[in-house]
Amino acid sequence: xxxxxxxxxxxxxxxxxxxxxxxxxxxxxxxxxxxxxxxxxxxxxxxxxxxxxxxxxxxxxxxxxxxxxxxxxxxxxxxxxxxxxxxxxxxxxxxxxxxxxxxxxxxxxxxxx
Numbered sequence: 020x021x022x023x024x025x026x027x028x029x030x031x032x033x034x035x036x037x038x039x040x041x042x043x044x045x046x047x048x049x050x051x052x053x054x055x056x057x058x059x060x061x062x063x064x065x066x067x068x069x070x071x072x073x074x075x076x077x078x079x080x081x082x083x084x085x086x087x088x089x090x091x092x093x094x095x096x097x098x099x100x101x102x103x104x105x106x107x108x109x110x111x112x113x114x115x116x117x118x119x120x121x122x123x124x125x126x127x128x129x130x131x132x
Contacts, residue, residue: 041091042074
């Protein structure tokens, strides 16, 4: 599981901000990844806004309008809700199904811009 972000290329604050929504188990791991990324030249001007909670709660929050550039969910039905709601494409759903078959327990998807 990782966090992706864009390096600074504009003075626009929103362009240098990444919103990560995820299930609570990833909070500690993501904090370290974010800190390490921000310590790099490309990440030094990038800010992160995070929201963590139960996978289903996070899925419902994104559907209700919570801004998310990247979403980490632990259950396929929660990813399916986002795909069915038009927040992410069916590609994410197929990838999640494939991950389940390989024994992976979580999925990270990027929401539509």
